[in-house]
Every structure is written in C-alpha cells, then in structure tokens.
Amino acid sequence: MSSKEMESFSYDDDIVKKFAIATIIWGAVGMLVGVIIASQLADWRFNFGIEWLTFGRLRPLHTNAIIFAFVGNSIFTGIYHSTQRLLKTRLFSDTLSKIHFWGWQLIIVLAAVTLPLGISGSKEYAELEWPIDILITVIWVVFAVNFFGTLAKRREKHIYVSIWFYIASIVTIALLHIVNSLEIPVSLMKSYPIFAGVQDAMVQWWYGHNAVAFFLTTPVLGLMYYYVPKAINRPVYSYRLSIVHFWSLIFLYIWAGPHHLLYTALPEWAQTVGMVFSLMLWAPSWGGMINGLLTLRGAWDRVRKEAILKYFVTAITFYGMSTFEGPLLSIKSVNSLGHYTDWIVGHVHGGGIGWNYMFAAGMLYYLVPRLWKTTVYSEKLSSTQFWTGTLGLVLYYLSMTVAGITQGLMWRAIDGNGQLVYPNFMETVDKILPMYWIRLIGGLLVFTSMLIMLYNLFKTIHLAKKVEKEDVFQAPSLDWTKENTDKGHRKLEGLTSVFTVLAVLAVLVGTVIEFIPALLSRDFIEVSEKIKPYTPLELAGRDLYVREGCYNCHSQMIRPMASEVLRYGKASEATEFIYDHPFQWGSKRTGPDLARIGGKYPDSWHYFHMIDPRKVSPGSIMPVYTWLEKDDTEYNILPKKLRVMQALGVPYTDEEVRNSISHAKAQAEAITRGMADAGVSMKVKDKQLIAMIAYLQRMGTDLTR
C-alpha cells in the first residue's frame, strides 16, 4: 500500500439500513406464503377455492420472495456495507444506490401482483414475465455500475476475498438472467421463450442451478468471509484456502446444472458431466465450510453465549450439510430415488433456512445495532428466535426427507411378477400426508422465529437515538501511478478488471461446453414425422396449464426405468418436446407424471376432475379449478400466438395461423359435444376448461398414437 495524503470520507449507511429493513419485511412475507402453501399440501381446502391462492400460483411467489426479496435484499445489505469498508470509500453514487433499492422493491411488488394472477413464464425461479425481466436487467446493471464504480474509486489496493465473490456473483447472475430470459412477447404479459424442449430444459436448469449457486451461495460466502471474522474479531482461518475455495467453486459450480435432469431426455454425456462436476464440488464447498468454522478456533465458548455466533455456526454447518447432500443427490442411482420427491424439497430448505436464513439473521443482529448505534433490544428474544427457528428447520428437513424417501421407494417397488406394488399413485400420497402436517408445524415455527426477529429488530431501531450526522473516516489516497510489483495471484488481487475478466472466463468455460452441444441438439435429435405442433386450442390449453402452474406438482418426463414405464407408459423421448416453448418437465411429483396422460381417460373424466378432483380420484389433494368452467377461452389472441410460434420455428402454415380462431372453436365444440352423454352442457364449449382438456388429451400421444 502506498499513500500520498490522508483523505476524509463517510460511508453511505442510509442505503444499508434501507436494505436491512426490506430484508426483514420481505423475509416475513416470503415465509408467510411458504406456510400458506405448506398448509395447502396438508389440506387442499386451505386455498379457500380462490384462484389467486392456489398452490400452483403461490409456490412461484414463495420461491421468488425468498430468493430475490429476502435473500436478495440481505445480500445487498451486506455487500453495500462491507464493500465500502473493505475499499475504504463511499459507494460510487448515492443516486444509483437509491435507484437500485427502489427499483428492486418495485420488482418484488410486481412479482407479488403478477404471480398470483397467473402471469408466469413457468421457468422455475424465473417465472416473471418479460417486462419485469427487462426491469430486473436494468436494475441489475445499475447495481453493477454502482459496485464496479466503487471499486474504481477505492483507497485500498488489495481486493479482499469477499469482493471476489461479489464480482463473480454480479457478472454471472447477469449472464444467467439474460440468457434464460430470451423470449418473444405475444402481449404485454405473455411471451414464449426462444428455446424449446431439451434446449429449454438445459438452459433453464443451467440457470436454475446457478441461481442457487450465484445468488444464494457465492455472495453469502463473500459475506461469510467478512462478517464471521468481524463477529469473532479475528481473521479468517486461512486466507490462502479462501483463494482456492473461490476459483474452484466458481469454475465447477456452473457445470452442475444437468444434475437436475438425470434420466431425462437430456443427452447422456451432459448428464454424466453434470454428475461428475457436482461430485467435484464436494471439495471446494467443504474447503469453504471448514475455513468458516475454523475461524472460530479457540473461541467456541463464545458460541454458547452470543446469539450472532450461534446463527453463523448453524449457517456454516448447514452449508456443509447441503453441499454434501447436493452432490450425493447428483449420483445417478441416488437421484433415481430422490428426484421428483419431497427429499429435494427437504434438501432445498436445509440450504434455504439453514444457510440463508440463519446467516441473514446473524448478519442482521451484527449490523442493526451498529448501524443505529445502539444495542439489540433483547438478547433473550434473539436466542429464543434461534431455537424456535432451529427446531422448525429440523422438523421441516426430517419430515421432507422421510416423505421423499418413502415416495421414492413406493414409486419404484415392483413385485415378483414384475408388477407395481403400489399402482395407484394415491396410495403414495396417502402415506406421506402425516409428514406434510409435520412440515407445516416446522414451517410455522420458522415463520414464528422470523416474526420474533422482526419484532426484536424493529424495537431495536425504534428505541435507538436518531443519528443526525454520518461518521467521518480518514484513509490515505491510493497511488495509482505506482507500479504493481506483486507477482502471480498477488498481482491479480489488485487488478479488478483483469480479475473480473478471468472470473467471467472461469464461468464461461463450463457454460460454453455445455451449451454448444445443447444448442446443436437438433442435429442429433432424430425428429419423428409423427410429432406435430399443437392445435390452436391445445396451445390455448397449454398456456392455461402454464398459468395455473401445474408444473409445480406434475412432471412431464417419464424416465427410462421399469417402474416409471410400468406406471406411466413409454419413456419420454427428446423429439416429443421440439415444439414445447417453454418445456414443462417440472421438478416435483406431488401428483403423477402427465407425459402420457393423453387418451388415458375420457374427456368427461378431466372435466369433472378439474371441477372436483375427489369426485373421480378419491383422496386427491389437488385443488379445485372451478374458474376454468366460468372463464372464457381467449380466442382472439390465438393468431398472434401462432405467429410468434412460427417465428420460433414451429411449422405452422400461414393458413393455419389465419384460421386458428375458427379451428379452435370447432375443436372446442367437438370436445364439448363428446361429453354430452356425461351430462356436460354445450354452454361450456367456449370455456377455458375445454381448452385445458384439449391440451391434456394431446399430451404424449404423438409417438404412441
């Protein structure tokens, strides 16, 4: 470090305070939505028959609220607070900070309005429609400019390891969001992604997995390397290990996406690469965990007394557990049991509650008293919150793990005659319902702990004296003219631009190698002539399927396993999805797979099933969809939808586009007339339910017809 003269400056803590308050509020909201949907799985009636409250619409709201509203605001809190101090400078622009804050809150509000209304693109953790996607891009660029601008005016040459994690997160999230959001608008609130089928699945899970990696993990690891040493008042256990942790993690993480698609119609080699790189992730993940935990060496007695350290230790422990379980679930034989089950839900919440919530709580208890220059309102309440949350987490995690393994074993059980032991899917649902109630209790406890924090921290803020003036600090200015004489990695640690480019390259290697073959997949997918585009009415029905979020409970992907073929029919093939914009493979089977539901039951079965599932499927936990019988199908938008599909390469002729409305009406009339014997009135022929039936009856029939 070289100095010219001492300079005075202050830190912008006002923006840190704003993000901290937003974190607490949105955390409570996100968890409340989680409790509501957990109650709906225990008893379907908890949606009260209201369409905006169904599981399929609220589950995306829950995941988006927790990931982007709660964790998002918490990482902005920590990044803005720690970056200023690590670089000894105020943020680049107060105005950009404010635009970032209010823009992000606007995005959250828009999500909270549009998702319950069924305005969804159906890509998991990226359901928001195109205008909001653009807004996210703009606000993320504002954040990036503010962050990199701060780096440019720093007074500290060396870039501390936390900043590296922030850099990698910011550039990778931008890349992930933009590629996964490439779509063509049909209307203000409807679009189709440019990718289809296998390609779309590949892109989506490259995004989905790395949203977990670069939004929920790497920025929080950066925060860990700052706040754990600060809380314990001693440096990180091994700074050298943190360097190895960083580069290994960002290089390997990006490869692991295909482990979400094992045994699907994704190319075999891509699945294997995804599995192998997931297993390699064990090393850097545990290296980071050990580095975090060993920072507390010689100070473990303080964990017993200080709530902040309790939160941090639990968070790092659950980081270790989740990053052990993740690669374990990526092993194909384990994945064949765990995929589509509640085990994955348990795994995700082990990370979400154990790692993200616990870390955010520890960080907030560290920050809020310091930012408001006071002491925490009640240490006892923070300890009560910790134990309530931990008990809830344990109940949640165990119940879902037990439920998931039970499901997996029951679905695959085959008797001596080669027949399914539990051929009725409802038997497997019935068996795990008690676990859903235990999960609800666990979720309620976690939510209660969040409310305790909300009360405790707002009391802390309320009782604090008003701070009129910002503190002024002094540090020597950085001599940019002095030659960088460090060598190797040490030299790199002072060169932000080169460092950022190398981080991007590390991420791009895995991306490119997985993307090139995926993008060329049409060259090696044998396109069957039997595969035809959806009829206009089927397309309208498919959009309703997307709107209602059916993919949240039903998969459309039969894996090539004996038990799956016995239960659902012929294994799915890549060619079947070439016109699916977006793909609808799903990731969970609360209900059965629907890939070959077409033609399995008569139209009237679907009609009565949607109005009251228990009428035709006793014991079902599916909600009612009575509004589909009341609301009209939107025929007028069909030509526009087909035109967009045409632009995406779906082979509709111009005549088919022109006649799409009359064709759809004719098909709807034929379906309705066919149900007359079952007592269905012709009055419903133009209702959405008929379009939904058209789509359901088409599913998976092209190859088997």
Add this chain to the structure above:
Amino acid sequence: MSMKSDVVSKFTEIWLPSTALILFLTVFFVMLIFVWKKSASGFYADAERLPFDEGKRK
C-alpha cells in the same frame, strides 16, 4: 432410436469436457503453487486483516 444410442453414436466431441478438465486442473495447481509460496506469507497476513481496518475515525 433411444436418446442414449443417438448421442453415443453421433456425438463424439468428448474432447470438449476433457479439455476443460485439464485446463481447470492446470490452473488449479499453478494457483496452489503461487498461493502457497513462502514469500507470500507477509502479503496474505496483511490481506486477511483488511476487515478490521475501516479507516481512521475522525
């Protein structure tokens, strides 16, 4: 034809992930050497203390 045999028969670019793996291992080991060099001790001892230096309060 199943996806598996499709891919095995037509997709032969296995050198792609292999190159990436070799690239990663090379960078990884070079980084280990640089980071664990004895001469770097003092530098990293300073670096790890950065969170405790927020500037002098005026």
